[in-house]
Amino acid sequence: MKRVGALRDPPAPVRVGNRVRLLHDGKECFPAMLEAIASARHEVLLEMYWFASDQTGWRFARALMDAARRGVRVLVVRDAVGSIGSDAAMWRQMTEAGCDAREFGPIWPWAHRFRLDRLQRRDHRKLLVVDGRLGMTGGVNIGDEWAPEEEGGGGWRDDMVLVEGPAVAVMRRLFMHTWRKLGGVEPSPPPVEHRDETAEGATCAVQVLANFWRGERRAIRAAYLARIAAARRYLWIANSYFVPDGQVRRALGRAAARGVDVRVLVPGRSDVAAVQWAGRALYGELLERGVQIHEWHPNVLHCKNAVIDDVWCTVGTYNLDYRSWRLNLEVNVAVEDEAVARRLRERMERDLDEAMPIRLEDWRFRPLGDRLLERFFHAFRKLL
Secondary structure (H helix, E strand, C coil): CCCCCCCCCCCCCCEEEEEEEEEEHHHHHHHHHHHHHHHCCCEEEEEECCECCCHHHHHHHHHHHHHHHCCCEEEEEEECCCCCCCCHHHHHHHHHCCCEEEEECCCCCCCCCCCHHHCCCCECCEEEEECCCEEEEECCCECHHHCCHHHCCCCCECEEEEEECCHHHHHHHHHHHHHHHCCCCCCCCCCCCCCCCCCCCCCEEEEEEEECCCCCCCHHHHHHHHHHHHCCCEEEEEECCCCCCHHHHHHHHHHHHCCCEEEEEEECCCCCHHHHHHHHCCHHHHHHCCCEEEEECCCCECCEEEEECCCEEEEECCCCCHHHHHCCEEEEEEEECHHHHHHHHHHHHHHHHHCEEECHHHHCCCCHHHHHHHHHHHHCHHHC
């Protein structure tokens, strides 16, 4: 019997022969996304947790409408909670232009497909697939918060990964899995154009990891734990909502105990203060286990990355917290390639140099009020 909620064809563990490019912040990510949409000839698939109707949101809306008007199939999924502040007029205009836009997880009881028992389940993915040839994912949402500060945006610190090659087919299937759940009809894939897998740069082994309500729900977590256990030299993580459970904390501690350089970069100021307080409740234990913690203060850190030993790295939407593990739809791209891992490590090294290290001897003397807030929000970590 077919398992409910599973993919029709489970994704292959690893796809080889891909090109991978790392993109940093909205300054690099937004132009690459808009360029991909503008170059589309057959199909644009966009799955986005937070799609605002601010200056950045309208910029993307116009790009999607332009694509639809020139005959490109444009399918868009937005999360009802993440995009709660977006303007209904923008979505009407997109529909009138030929875009097929659907909402995941409606929160109003009178809305079509409202389910009270699934209200906590959110689509936290940020996924763009164009013509079945190019796929992008990472932490960047569509909103002014990620736009460069010199353009009036928030300049949030974040990353995305751009993939070209066989792994994109898996990313497309992930989108279609959600699309079918929302009542959409899965169209035929776009025509496959000839691609030289021996071309320069098409050397990366890529694994597309996804969370579903059932079946593959633990795939990203399992990959993290396996790679943490295999780390020998260094293990660096950047995570915007870092509230790891006991198993992850023990794995990080065991890595540090065997001499691995374990560093975790977290926000110094977060857009979700409650999650930050809940995560801080764990600093003492982690520091005692030998895990180095650094807080990023220049602006909001929203990355969800890891790099290990210059051999493996991952970029995506997955946070090391309860919600990403058990409730959200997530997607991460894991890359086995020395050059890509080294580039991500070099960028993280720059970030760590700018961050403030948390020292155990100082942490033990933090104010009593901070301790009470940490304990309070950590008690409700599964609801945040």
